[in-house]
Amino acid sequence: MKKEEIINAFLKVVPVLKDMLLDDIAVSVADTTKVLYYRAGDTLDIKVNVGDKLSPGEPLYEAIKDGKTYSSTISKEFYGVPFKGVSYPIKDSDGNVIGGVGIGKSLSNEIKVEEASENLFASLEETSASIEEISAGSEKLLNVITNILEITKQAKKQIEESNQIIAMITNLASKSNLLGLNASIEAARSGEYGKGFSVVANEIRKLAQLSNQSSEKVSQSLSETNKYIRNIFKVISDAQSISEGQAASTQEMTATLEEITASAQTLTEISKTK
Structure with a gap:
């Protein structure tokens, strides 16, 4: 040619x-x-x-x-x-x-694809780090919940002991009433010379002492219960702080996922122009 x-x-x-x-x-x-x-x-x-x-x-x-x-x-x-x-x-x-x-x-599209891929990779790394942080927070939260359960068991035990002591006081009060009734009857029969009244009166005083001791035990038990309850509130407060941290991490992860979505959309638009 x-x-x-x-x-x-x-x-x-x-x-x-x-x-x-x-x-x-x-x-x-x-x-x-x-x-x-x-x-x-x-x-x-x-x-x-x-x-x-x-x-x-x-x-x-x-x-x-x-x-x-x-x-x-x-x-x-x-x-x-x-x-x-x-x-x-x-x-x-x-x-x-x-x-x-x-x-x-x-090379405009190729560069856009490259930049979008780099952004996507960076976003995935941030997402991975956020997920790891959430996972670690979940583990801490689990430990906190376990502590709450243990403290709750201790508080329940203290309450049960308090109930037993209260039942004791109730029983003693019942006996005191009965002895008081007997003392009244005895005094009515013997008048001022009744010797039985003195015995009954002594028993009533003994029961009163026992009641006082039981009341002290109740007070101590309730004090312990109150301490455990305060511990529960502290642990719950810690759990709340961890939950708030998880919420913040979740928000960051959501923002990162939005970036991933935007990058994916860019890649999709570019692929449609090919």
Whole structure:
């Protein structure tokens, strides 16, 4: 094929590359001295015009001069969009370079995917740390609850002892009433000379002493019960603090999950544009 035919063949194929590849690419075709065709991408425009002379240092110029394919990645500082460029020399049937094709592919989506993936990974790490914190808090809460149960058992035991003592006092009071009744009857029978009244009176005093001792025991038992109850309140307060900490961790985890959702949505939107 003649030089012109080969160049014309490329000029017919290159314009439809963008539509065929369904990607954001800029393409150009040149002979050995100037640009013959240029089409910008959706966002990528390297500011080339048909008829522009090729200059030393330009990738397409170097590819044509050296007869080699060159590729490079260009940052967004130059054209506003990061892209990967490939410059390919066109050769005739004898291997002589007669021109070149330049293709620039925008890397915007790839960078977005990379950034979204990095954010997703960081968010997952934060979520993992939050879950570990919640797990540790749950273990502490379990220990607190166990302590509550143990203290509650002790308080229950103290209350049971108090009930036994109260029952004792009730029984003693009943006996005191009965003896008092007997003393009254005896006194009625014997008048002021009744000796039995003295015995009954002594028994009543003994029972009164026992009642006093029992009351003291009740007081001590109730005091112990009150102490255990205070301990229960303290433990419950600690449990509340832990629960509040867990709630804060849960809120942080929720915020992190929202970031994960946003990143996933970004990835989904990008995949739909591919």
